[in-house]
Amino acid sequence: MLLLITLYALLLGSFYNVVGLRVPLKKSIVKPRSSCPYCRHQLAAFELIPVFSYLIQKGKCRRCKGRISPLYPFMEALNAGLFVLAYLQIGMQxxxxxxxxxxxxxxxxxxxxxxxxxxxxxxxxxxxxxxxxxxxxxxxxxxxxxxxxxxxxxxxxxxxxxxxxxxxxxxxxxxxxxxxxxxxxxxxxxxxxxxxxxxxxxxxxxxxxxxxxxxxxxxxxxxxxxxxxxxxxxxxxxxxxxxxxxx
Structure with missing residues (x-):
């Protein structure tokens, strides 16, 4: 159960990053697809795996090597940790x-x-x-x-x-x-x-x-x-x- 909650919350955390970054700019949260803020390279699916893609790519864009903000993996991991913490504290209620x-x-x-x-x-x-x-x-x-x-x-x-x-x-x-x-x-x-x-x-x-x-x-x-x-x-x-x- 903890593993399922963690994986689910990591994916949600990635989506919440998109919402938090795009809504204030009045941009769509659906399109365009996520891209590198420097070279505009559209990210492939394996570059969008929460937390792990950031770690594997050492916090840099795979194409231009521009530095990716640590805010992304931090908020993904934080969301997962808080979802798990809430489950442990409250239980399945x-x-x-x-x-x-x-x-x-x-x-x-x-x-x-x-x-x-x-x-x-x-x-x-x-x-x-x-x-x-x-x-x-x-x-x-x-x-x-x-x-x-x-x-x-x-x-x-x-x-x-x-x-x-x-x-x-x-x-x-x-x-x-x-x-x-x-x-x-x-x-x-x-x-x-x-x-x-x-x-x-x-x-x-x-x-x-x-x-x-x-x-x-x-x-x-x-x-x-x-x-x-x-x-x-x-x-x-x-x-x-x-x-x-x-x-």
Whole structure:
């Protein structure tokens, strides 16, 4: 089972790369076929095997030797790892479908935000009805937790954006509204706390090591994705561990 999930998720991860890279540019996700960004060589099937093609070709185009971004195999492997992790944590239950849907959305927006600093509305609008349908048939407890989580996620980031006068992007605000519907109030709050903590630590570290320039914005979407997945899969453990420090 683990092998099947891994192979399936690797293939999906490759497709999610295409979606995340093409949708912000308003390009078709079906055609043209994937090609080298340097010499435009159309990639053959054996050059499109997730992760393995990158390793076999040593991260370079087979024809022109142009360097291929490590983002591709990283996101493919990450998607596979998260799909497996969700299965191990949740088991073969209906909730696993909701988990895989959430992970899929977060992988795509991470690719887009890392590449273009954009969280595409089209991606959110695609996943929104899926998550609504899933929460109708796989409801949280209580059932209204999804609605409250969606309102909280959207409202909280909107309030921060207003107070900070644009310190929070519109894509982040809408993304948290969708996340809230998927995970409910408690996990939405924990997700935001973790995302903010990770963003602050990594952002300050990048500044300290001069990896980014002062005042230059960094994408918050990947931190939202990381915080959401950690909170969703390990929320109870994190909360229990935090409470035990004080009681």
């Amino acid at each position: 209906m909730e696993l479908l909701a988990a895989w849907t959430l992970i899929s959305m977060l992988i795509i927006i991470t690719v887009s935000d890392l590449k273009y600093m954009v969280i595409p509305d089209k991606v959110l609008l695609f996943f929104l009805p899926l998550i609504i349908i899933e929460r109708i048939f796989i409801p949280l407890t209580p059932w209204w937790d999804s609605l409250a989580g969606g309102a909280l996620g959207f409202g909280l980031l909107l309030l921060i954006a207003i107070i900070s006068r644009g310190g929070m992007g519109g894509g982040d605000i809408k993304l948290y509204g969708v996340i809230g519907l998927a995970v409910g109030v408690k996990i939405t709050i924990l997700s935001f706390m973790i995302a903010t903590f990770l963003g602050a630590v990594i952002g300050l570290s990048a500044l300290a090591f001069k990896l980014i320039e002062k005042g230059k914005p960094i994408p918050f979407g990947p931190f939202i994705a990381a915080g959401t997945i950690l909170a969703y899969l390990y929320g109870d453990i994190i909360i229990s561990g935090y409470v035990s420090l004080f009681y």
